[in-house]
Amino acid sequence: xxxxxxxxxxxxxxxxxxxxxxxxxxxxxxxxxxxxxxxxxxxxxxxxxxxxxxxxxxxxxxxxxxxxxxxxxxxxxxxxxxxxxxxxxxxxxxxxxxxxxxxxxxxxxxxxxxxxxxxxxxxxxxxxxxxxxxxxxxxxxxxxxxxxxxxxxxxxxxxxxxxxxxxxxxxxxxxxxxxxxxxxxxxxxxxxxxxxxxxxxxxxxxxxxxxxxxxxxxxxxxxxxxxxxxxxxxxxxxxxxxxxxxxxxxxxxxxxxxxxxxxxxxxxxxxxxxxxxxxxxxxxxxxxxxxxxxxxxxxxxxxxxxxxxxxxxxxxxxxxxxxxxxxxxxxxxxxxxxxxxxxxxxxxxxxxxxxxxxxxxxxxxxxxxxxxxxxxxxxxxxxxxxxxxxxxxxxxxxxxxxxxxxxxxxxxxxxxxxxxxxxxxxxxxxxxxxxxxxxxxxxxxxxxxxxxxxxxxxxxxxxxxxxxxxxxxxxxxxxxxxxxxxxxxxxxxxxxxxxxxxxxxxxxxxxxxxxxxxxxxxxxxxxxxxxxxxxxxxxxxxxxxxxxxxxxxxxxxxxxxxxxxxxxxxxxxxxxxxxxxxxxxxxxxxxxxxxxxxxxxxxxxxxxxxxxxxxxxxxxxx
Numbered sequence: 001x002x003x004x005x006x007x008x009x010x011x012x013x014x015x016x017x018x019x020x021x022x023x024x025x026x027x028x029x030x031x032x033x034x035x036x037x038x039x040x041x042x043x044x045x046x047x048x049x050x051x052x053x054x055x056x057x058x059x060x061x062x063x064x065x066x067x068x069x070x071x072x073x074x075x076x077x078x079x080x081x082x083x084x085x086x087x088x089x090x091x092x093x094x095x096x097x098x099x100x101x102x103x104x105x106x107x108x109x110x111x112x113x114x115x116x117x118x119x120x121x122x123x124x125x126x127x128x129x130x131x132x133x134x135x136x137x138x139x140x141x142x143x144x145x146x147x148x149x150x151x152x153x154x155x156x157x158x159x160x161x162x163x164x165x166x167x168x169x170x171x172x173x174x175x176x177x178x179x180x181x182x183x184x185x186x187x188x189x190x191x192x193x194x195x196x197x198x199x200x201x202x203x204x205x206x207x208x209x210x211x212x213x214x215x216x217x218x219x220x221x222x223x224x225x226x227x228x229x230x231x232x233x234x235x236x237x238x239x240x241x242x243x244x245x246x247x248x249x250x251x252x253x254x255x256x257x258x259x260x261x262x263x264x265x266x267x268x269x270x271x272x273x274x275x276x277x278x279x280x281x282x283x284x285x286x287x288x289x290x291x292x293x294x295x296x297x298x299x300x301x302x303x304x305x306x307x308x309x310x311x312x313x314x315x316x317x318x319x320x321x322x323x324x325x326x327x328x329x330x331x332x333x334x335x336x337x338x339x340x341x342x343x344x345x346x347x348x349x350x351x352x353x354x355x356x357x358x359x360x361x362x363x364x365x366x367x368x369x370x371x372x373x374x375x376x377x378x379x380x381x382x383x384x385x386x387x388x389x390x391x392x393x394x395x396x397x398x399x400x401x402x403x404x405x406x407x408x409x410x411x412x413x414x415x416x417x418x419x420x421x422x423x424x425x426x427x428x429x430x431x432x433x434x435x436x437x438x439x440x441x442x443x444x445x446x447x448x449x450x451x452x453x454x455x456x457x458x459x460x461x462x463x464x465x466x467x468x469x470x471x472x473x474x475x476x477x478x479x480x481x482x483x484x485x486x487x488x489x490x491x492x493x494x495x496x497x498x499x500x501x502x503x504x505x506x507x508x509x510x511x512x513x514x515x516x517x518x519x520x521x522x523x524x525x526x527x528x529x530x531x532x533x534x535x536x537x538x539x540x541x542x543x544x545x546x547x548x549x550x551x552x553x554x555x556x557x558x559x560x561x562x563x564x565x566x567x568x569x570x571x572x573x574x575x576x577x578x579x580x581x582x583x584x585x586x587x588x589x590x591x592x593x594x595x596x597x598x599x600x601x602x603x604x605x606x607x608x609x610x611x612x613x614x615x616x617x618x619x620x621x622x
Contacts (some may be wrong), residue, residue, distance in 0.1 A: 021398045022047045031055040047391035048398065050343075054081035058088065066093055066101040077107035078392065078417050080410035086110060090118040091149070099126045109417040113139070114149035121153045133157060141167050143174035165191045172198055173258055175230075194219035201227060201510045208235065209242050213250070221254035221486035228262030230270045240266055240277055247284045260289035268294040271301035279314060288320025293587050299331050300582045308338040327594075333363065334578075334622065356451075358598040362578060366477055366622060373605050378444075378452035383426040390415065393430065400434050400451065405492075412439060422448040428455060435460060437489035459604050460489050461502075464534055472542035475612075477603035478551060479503075479538050481596045482558065484603075492528050500527035503537025510536045513543070550619055552577055555596040560589045576620040 027040050028051045034546050037056040043049050050072075057069050069089055076082045086105070095099045099122040106119040112329070116139060116580040123321050124132040132153075139150070140159050164186050171180045180199065187195050194214045197288035211227050215609070231239050243266050246252060252259035253314050270278035271294075282290075295318070302311040312335045312587045324327065333348035352363035354372055361371045387393055396411035416427050428443035432455045440455050450456070458482070469476035486504040487493050491579050495576040498507065507524040513536050526532045544554035547562065557565045564586075566576050583589040604611040614621035 018509055021600055022050060022402065025051070025120050025402075028052050028055055032059070034059070050076055050079060050439060051081055054085055057085055059351035061088055061092060066096075066098050067104075070101040070105040072107035073107070078109040078414035080110070080407070080507070082107065083110035083112065083115065083138065086115050087112070089131075090122075094122060095607040099123075103128075107416060112147075113142075114147040117147065117150035119152045121156075124153070128326070137163060141170060141172045143167075143176060145176075145179055152369075153586055161188065161191070167221075167298040168195055169219065169255075172202075173222060175227055177202060179275060190216050191219065198223045198226070202230075208238055209245070212242065212245055212251070217251075218254050221251050225255055225258035229258075229265045230615075232262075232265040236269050236273070238268070240270060240275075240281065243281050243284075244277070247281070248525065252286065256286040256289060260286050261291065264289075264291035264294035268297040271297040273303065274301060279310065280313060283317065286319065288322060290318055290320075290322045292322065295328065296582065296590065298305070303579050303582055306338075308331065311335045312339070326355035326360040326363070329355075330359035330363050330578075356598070356602070358594045358601070359578075361598070361601050362614060362621060371605075371611065373453065373602065374451050375453045375605070376449075376451040377454040378425060378429050378449060378565050380429060381422075381426060383423045384429065387423060387427055388414070388430055397434055400436060403603060408436075408618050409439070416443065419575055425452070427451050428452075437488075441488055453606060457484060457599070457606055459606060461530065461534065462607075464531065464540075465485045468534055468538040472538050473606070474538070474542045474545055475600070475609065476599050477607055477609055478601040479534070479541065480607075481551075482537065482541055482555075483600035484599050485592060485595050491533070500524060501533035501537075502530060503533055503541070505537045505540065509540055513540050540607055550577070550616070551600060552593055552597060554579060555593045557582060559592045560586055564589075576622050577614065578622045 003605060013389040016369065023222070024040075024043060024046060025041070025048065027035075028048075031037055031040070031052045032055040032553060037052060040052055043052070051070060057064060060397055061069070062160075066089075069085070073082050073086055073089075090102055093099070102122040103126065103602040106115075106191060108116070111119065120132040120136065123129075136157060137159075139146070140154070140163055147166070148156075164183065168180060168183045168191075177199070180195075184195055184199065194216050197206060197210055197214055198219070199209060201210055209226050211220065224242065228239050228243055228246075228313075228390075231461065243263060252263065255573075261285055263281055266286065267278050267282040268291070270281065273444055278298055278301055282294060285291075285294070286477060295315075298314060299311065301312075302308070311331065313408065315323070315332050315335070317323075318328065329348045329352040333345045335345075335354060336348060337343075337345035346367070349367055352360050353367055353369055354360065356372060356374050363565060364371045392411050392415040396404075396408045399405070399408035412427070412431065416424055419427060424443055425447045428440040428447070432440035437458055437460065444450075444452055444456055461483075462476075465476045465479050465483075469479055483489060483502050487502050489502065491502050493504075495504060499505060500507070505527055507527065510521055510524070510527055513519065517539050519535055519539065520534065521536065527536070541554065541558060544562065545551065545556045546566065548554045548557060553565055556568070568584060569580070574585065581590065581593055584593060601611055603609075
């Protein structure tokens, strides 16, 4: 009977209106300012009450029994306030020698670097050396400076020479020269010599090709790969020669990820300059590790010269996921088609057409087939009720209703910490049902649920979008595609370039469109308003569609500006659509156009709209 009563009471609390939650958070502020916690004891069962407890414990950390605070932390191992409290409690307990309080309460879910080091130190001082050492390598092998709280730990558990060497290489590859200089005195022998050469090259006191003279193979591979990646833009021909020498010497069989980054950067830059060395350097990239921009720059280079035969082995030998992607398969199909090998062409077009991708859709149309959406809707299962009943779920929904995105994010992070994929996808569905699209999309990236189109491509603001589409004589799928690519449905987002809101409208563009069309507009602060942003963004998009006649060009103009698109079209006036997209020189815009064209087709499917064929009277798609 008591259990039934408590369950009913919890359900009642979970259903309290947002005003009650706001009152409780006002109580949090009161406790923070010194009000006694006992004044709010009647709210102890409420899911937000732990925030009041946190404030109370934070205020009285010096005087309250450590056992009480430790038990509170243990009771809330994933909550954000636990991390905030432990950040202040652990140094105090460590100084007092109260190691049991730390060991009793620790959770990796709330631990940052300092908290983890303090927990390891408490283990060490309690005689638990094995526990203190377990997994310590991952903490040490950081490319960034480690928190000062970790210094006493590493003073007692110093890393091995091999671990110091590994970290130095990692730090150099990340470009953290200041940290590398601090690590250098801890290196000895050949490692010290290799480090000195590498540092001297980065300081400019040794020539770039000095990296090839490093004796230790792993050090040489790391240093040469770093040099290729960092200097490919400024000193391309010099690093291309170094890459060739490294290939001949077998340098790139070690440090393969670093080698792939360096070789990809050089191959891409050479391809942009129509340098035939791009092919041999691209071919040396470790299989399955090709950078996408190197792939697409090489394709663009071969297309400019119409070298279809040469394209076939380069793409065929890529391997891995990158070699199987729709765009690569499409260009293999076209290369075989151009060289008169129809059966092989069809085979690769078919591989592309099976995928939900712009080039997959293009291949399907070329083959006379329907586009494949591979849709697997994400629906509630037994995990959903379990997740949504947790206090953290209530708290994050409360913060979302109140517009406190920071706290909502903190609660979601705690709720989903190390969740198995089956549960995380249900948490993503929970976020989606709150209209929190960005969080649901990010979570499904982690679970690799690419086919859950109902969550990944939502129809938020559908009536508004349909109305504006009709008003501007464009497809609602086109507006949705821009929203999905620009902001992933985040009304408040602002880019580093100054674009704002759902359709990422620039303030100057907004004023221009408003003046031309008579839309009421009072300033950039209005661009976070959903209606205003959609109205201005959809009108600007419609103008670009009328100007350029096709979404590929209009999307490029939306991203990079109309004048650049005019320049690019003049530079390649007679290209079919697929080859023109390949020649877009800006990485961001090239990817943007492909994604928008893909998303438009997906939203046509989601909205139940008949899709428009890529082949039009005024346009050759291939």
